Amino acid sequence: MSHERQAVRHLLVLEDSEGRRPILLEAATYSIGRDPTNSIVLHSKMVSRQHAILLRVTSPETNSYLFRLIDGDLQGKRSTNGTLVNGQRIVAHDLRGGDMIVFGGDVRARYLTLTNMTDTEFQDFCRSTDVLGFLSKSTNPFATLVPLSEGNIENENFSEAALVRLASYPELTPNPILEVDLEGRVTYLNPAAVMQFRDLQQQTLTHPLLLGLPELARYMKQTQEKVHVREVEYQGRIYEQSIHYIYESELIRSYVMDVTDRKRAEEQLRNQARREAIINRIIQAMRTTMVTAEVLQITADLLLEALGSTLCLITQTHAPNSPTYASRPQFVSLPNHLIALNQGAIALFEPALSNGEQVVLAASCTDLPQPLQTDLRTFNVNALVITPLIYLGQLLGQITLLDCEWEPSEATSILVSDRQLWQQTLPKSWTPEDLSLVKTIADQCALAIHQAQLYQQVQELNADLERQVRARTAELEQKMQELERLNAIKDDFLSTVSHELRTPMANMKMAIYMLKQFATDDRQKRYLDILTNECNRETELINDLLDLQRLEAGRSQIQREVIDLDSWLPSVLEPFRNRMQQRQQSLEILRPATLPPLLSNRHALARILAELLNNACKYSPAGAQIVVRFDPIGGDRLQIQVSNPSEIPSKELPRIFEKFYRIPNADPWQQGGTGLGLALTQKLVEQLQGEISADSEAGITTFTLSLPTASGDPTA
Numbered sequence: 047m048s049h050e051r052q053a054v055r056h057l058l059v060l061e062d063s064e065g066r067r068p069i070l071l072e073a074a075t076y077s078i079g080r081d082p083t084n085s086i087v088l089h090s091k092m093v094s095r096q097h098a099i100l101l102r103v104t105s106p107e108t109n110s111y112l113f114r115l116i117d118g119d120l121q122g123k124r125s126t127n128g129t130l131v132n133g134q135r136i137v138a139h140d141l142r143g144g145d146m147i148v149f150g151g152d153v154r155a156r157y158l159t160l161t162n163m164t165d166t167e168f169q170d171f172c173r174s175t176d177v178l179g180f181l182s183k184s185t186n187p188f189a190t191l192v193p194l195s196e197g198n199i200e201n202e203n204f205s206e207a208a209l210v211r212l213a214s215y216p217e218l219t220p221n222p223i224l225e226v227d228l229e230g231r232v233t234y235l236n237p238a239a240v241m242q243f244r245d246l247q248q249q250t251l252t253h254p255l256l257l258g259l260p261e262l263a264r265y266m267k268q269t270q271e272k273v274h275v276r277e278v279e280y281q282g283r284i285y286e287q288s289i290h291y292i293y294e295s296e297l298i299r300s301y302v303m304d305v306t307d308r309k310r311a312e313e314q315l316r317n318q319a320r321r322e323a324i325i326n327r328i329i330q331a332m333r334t335t336m337v338t339a340e341v342l343q344i345t346a347d348l349l350l351e352a353l354g355s356t357l358c359l360i361t362q363t364h365a366p367n368s369p370t371y372a373s374r375p376q377f378v379s380l381p382n383h384l385i386a387l388n389q390g391a392i393a394l395f396e397p398a399l400s401n402g403e404q405v406v407l408a409a410s411c412t413d414l415p416q417p418l419q420t421d422l423r424t425f426n427v428n429a430l431v432i433t434p435l436i437y438l439g440q441l442l443g444q445i446t447l448l449d450c451e452w453e454p455s456e457a458t459s460i461l462v463s464d465r466q467l468w469q470q471t472l473p474k475s476w477t478p479e480d481l482s483l484v485k486t487i488a489d490q491c492a493l494a495i496h497q498a499q500l501y502q503q504v505q506e507l508n509a510d511l512e513r514q515v516r517a518r519t520a521e522l523e524q525k526m527q528e529l530e531r532l533n534a535i536k537d538d539f540l541s542t543v544s545h546e547l548r549t550p551m552a553n554m555k556m557a558i559y560m561l562k563q564f565a566t567d568d569r570q571k572r573y574l575d576i577l578t579n580e581c582n583r584e585t586e587l588i589n590d591l592l593d594l595q596r597l598e599a600g601r602s603q604i605q606r607e608v609i610d611l612d613s614w615l616p617s618v619l620e621p622f623r624n625r626m627q628q629r630q631q632s633l634e635i636l637r638p639a640t641l642p643p644l645l646s647n648r649h650a651l652a653r654i655l656a657e658l659l660n661n662a663c664k665y666s667p668a669g670a671q672i673v674v675r676f677d678p679i680g681g682d683r684l685q686i687q688v689s690n691p692s693e694i695p696s697k698e699l700p701r702i703f704e705k706f707y708r709i710p711n712a713d714p715w716q717q718g719g720t721g722l723g724l725a726l727t728q729k730l731v732e733q734l735q736g737e738i739s740a741d742s743e744a745g746i747t748t749f750t751l752s753l754p755t756a757s758g759d760p761t762a
Contacts, residue, residue, distance in 0.1 A: 056113060057158040058100075064089045071113060076100035078149065092150035094118075094125040103140070104236055111237075113157070115139045115147065127151050222302040228260050233297060243280075254280045255287060255302060263298045266291040277305075284309045321483050324348045328490050338362075338498035339370065345491050346372035349447065353480050356450040359388050360435075362443040362495065366392075387421050388446050391432060394418060399434040400441050404485055406431050426450050429476070433484045435492040442495045445488050449476070535705060554581070593726060604647045604733040608756045611641040611676075611684075618652050619674070622659045630668040633659075637676040643756040644684060650730045651753075655686075657723045658749050662690035665747075678755070686751040694742040702740060703728045 056071040069086060076085040079097040088097065099116040115131065116138045118124040124137075127150040131139045139145075143159040222239035226232050230251040239246065246253050251260070255278055266274060266289075274289045288301040331344045346358045350372040357377065361369040366389055371380050394415065395405045407414065407430040409422040422430070427448050435443040557573035619635065626633050644651070662672045675687045694702065698709050705725040731738045736753040 055160040057160060058086070058155055059158060060086070060088070060153070060155045062089045062153040071100070071102075074102045088149055088153045090150055090153045092127050092152045094127070094150065096123075097125040097149055098129050104234070104240065113141050115141055125150065221304075223300070224255065224302070225297050225299045226256060226259055227298070228263060228296055230256065230260050232256075239302070254278045255285070255300065259289065259298050259300070262289060263291045267293070278302075282306075317479075320352055321479075324352050324483070325486060325490065328487060328494075331494075336498050336501040338495055338502075341494040341498065342370040342491065343372070345445075345487060345494075346370050349445070349484065349487065350374075352483070353447060353476060355447040355476075357384065357446075357448040359385075359446040359448070360443065360491070361388065361392070361446065362435075363441060383425055384427070384448065387425055387427065387430075388432075388444075388448075390421065391418060391430060391446075392444055395432065399432060399444060400436075402434055402436050404431065404433050404481060406481070431476070431481065431484065433481075433488040435488050435495060437492040437496045442492050445484060445491065447476075447484065535707070551584075553577075604650050604730070606645050606647055606734065609644045609646050609648055609651065611644060614648065615641070618655055619659075622656075622663065626663055626672065629663060631663060631666055632671045634671055634673045635676075636673060638678070641676055642678055642684060645754050645756045646734050646736075650734060654727050654730050654751065655688075657727045658688040658751075661723065662688055665692045666690045679752070682755055682757060684753050684755050686753070687748055688751075689746055689748040691745055692742075692747050693745050694740070694747055696742070699740060699742060703738075 058069045058071055060067055060069055073085070077096065077099060078084055078086045078088060079095050080088050080090060080093045081095040084096070086100070096119040098118065099120065101114045101116065102111050103114050104111045115129065115136065117129040117136060128135050129150075130136070130148040131141075131145055133146075141157040143157065145157045147155040147157065149155065219236065220238050222242050223234075223236040224232065224239045224243075224246070225234035232247055232250070235243075235246070243253070243255065246255065250256060262274060265271070272290070276287050276289070278285045278287050283304055284306045286303045286305045288303075290299045290301075291297075292299055327348060328341070328345055331341050335341060342360045342362075346360050349355070350358045357371065357373045359369045359371045367385070369380075369385065369388070373380065391405070391407065392399065398405055407418070407422070409419065409428050411419070414422070422428075427450055429449040431447045433445045433447075434441055435445065554577050557576040560573050561570055619633070623633050659672070659674070666672060670691045673687075673689045675689070677685045677687075679685050694709060701707050702709065703724050705722060707725075728738055731751065731753075734753060736751060738749065738751050740747065740749050742748070
């Protein structure tokens with residue numbers, strides 16, 4: 047085609063008021079008019095400023111070109127006096143050799159195609175004034191190329207979009223441009239398309255660039271879509287095809303650009319960006335969390351995503367049976383056989399891993415130990431890469447990538463283990479750059495594990511210190527509370543004892559004074575009785591204090607004996623009947639006909655009953671009934687209950703057996719007391735190997751005493 051283009055010369059012989067001149071047509075586009083800015087200037091007032099356009103057009107059938115003449119400008123504005131070709135007014139016309147052209151009625155031109163002329167002959171022709179005579183000497187003087195169609199394009203509605211397309215740069219652009227109609231027939235190919243896709247016309251709609259274009263055009267017509275861009279791969283190259291549907295002429299125009307180099311560069315940039323993003327995300331994870339499991343899980347997920355392996359395992363040295371993993375969907379859970387395979391490979395290549403070497407294995411390698419090779423094939427593991435996690439010379443774990451669906455590629459890697467060099471074939475999706483990325487991530491991962499271990503140790507130390515501090519603080523708080531309680535008890539004790547000691551002393555001073563003033567026998571007897579009672583009261587208080595101190599110190603051991611309650615009990619209870627009658631109270635005794643003998647102490651038991659009955663009498667109103675109930679239980683215990691109509695607040699019940707504790711506002715008759723009675727009673731009951739408790743509800747307070755019977759003791 048290039049030889050033919052060199053042999054054919056396209057010529058426009060123009061004649062106007064300035065004379066005749068030949069114009070060699072070599073450019074792709076010419077503007078014609080009287081304006082001096084036109085490519086071809088016509089010297090005539092009958093010609094419009096922009097009169098016509100001359101375009102070079104490539105023929106898709108012959109891959110050669112011709113020139114098309116268009117009346118007017120590219121905006122659709124026609125010339126004032128029109129353009130004639132061979133005597134007929136035209137809008138657009140594909141020129142043939144010998145065509146006569148008239149611009150504006152007075153400028154004439156002839157279009158010629160010259161072949162088989164030497165450069166000298168052509169120069170002689172250009173200087174000749176007898177054009178027809180000169181051409182008669184040439185061989186084949188009117189030979190021309192086949193036009194796109196026969197005859198003129200006489201459609202007055204010739205589309206402006208088509209004119210714009212014809213006036214653009216299709217002939218000179220290095221990028222292919224092609225047009226087809228809705229039937230898939232090729233209507234135009236520019237030279238770049240002809241050169242790059244020589245088989246396009248033969249393949250027609252089966253060619254990748256034309257595949258589906260008619261259907262796409264109809265879709266674009268329905269949706270009013272102006273441009274559709276797609277990528278086409280052809281003969282190892284990637285092309286970006288910009289598809290335009292020309293509504294006016296129902297043509298499909300495509301601009302094609304080879305973007306292979308750009309795509310490859312973009313892919314490299316994406317891969318580099320992906321690798322950097324992976325490393326940055328792992329580093330960011332290390333900065334935001336000190337939990338080893340979280341960092342390892344992020345690392346496993348990112349490696350699986352980036353390298354396209356089937357399974358990623360991250361094993362820590364101290365926990366080889368519990369690896370962190372990320373896997374493809376075919377693994378619902380981590381298979382135990384793959385864990386065992388990983389552990390076996392790590393154990394086999396431990397010396398190499400400890401030295402920081404990356405181990406690459408393939409099932410196709412015949413130099414592997416037989417058991418490992420058998421396991422790889424049995425478990426359908428085609429390739430396996432183990433990368434050590436080393437920090438400060440210490441092996442902290444391993445990252446293992448397994449590939450179960452791979453095809454060999456030409457990429458290779460050297461495996462160094464036990465001083466042997468093994469040439470390995472990598473999976474198709476793994477490149478040496480990928481393995482380098484894994485090593486970089488492994489270094490970051492090892493650092494994260496080390497930092498997490500240090501952080502965990504610090505956390506454990508802090509937690510231990512916090513536990514010790516909390517325990518010590520709680521102990522100190524408890525001791526402080528105990529000291530405060532003891533201090534309050536001491537203050538209460540001093541206040542109570544001082545009051546209880548002063549009261550008898552005041553009475554005794556008063557009695558002594560009265561004896562001195564009134565020395566009669568009756569009064570002397572009365573005051574002496576007061577002195578006696580108050581001295582007894584003072585003595586009892588001191589004795590209670592001493593007895594309680596001895597019991598608490600364990601220096602006093604009560605000797606137990608068998609007590610016949612039937613004969614002993616009336617003498618203990620009878621004095622209280624008289625006292626209660628004086629206070630208008632009644633005492634009711636509920637007991638079986640015969641009571642079992644007790645293994646107890648007469649003095650201690652009498653003191654216990656006296657304290658319980660005194661309290662019942664002291665805190666019961668006039669007219670109240672006090673009940674004492676005796677019930678044998680279990681054959682070896684006797685239960686004694688003392689009930690009276692009074693109520694102790696539930697929050698005060700736990701403290702009534704404390705020393706010197708007196709229930710607030712529980713003594714409306716201001717009868718006084720030291721708060722030692724119940725504390726001494728509890729200690730005496732414990733010495734008698736018994737139990738005592740109290741409950742108060744519905745206006746009734748009941749003290750329950752449980753003591754062992756003589757029948758329950760084999761030594762009795």
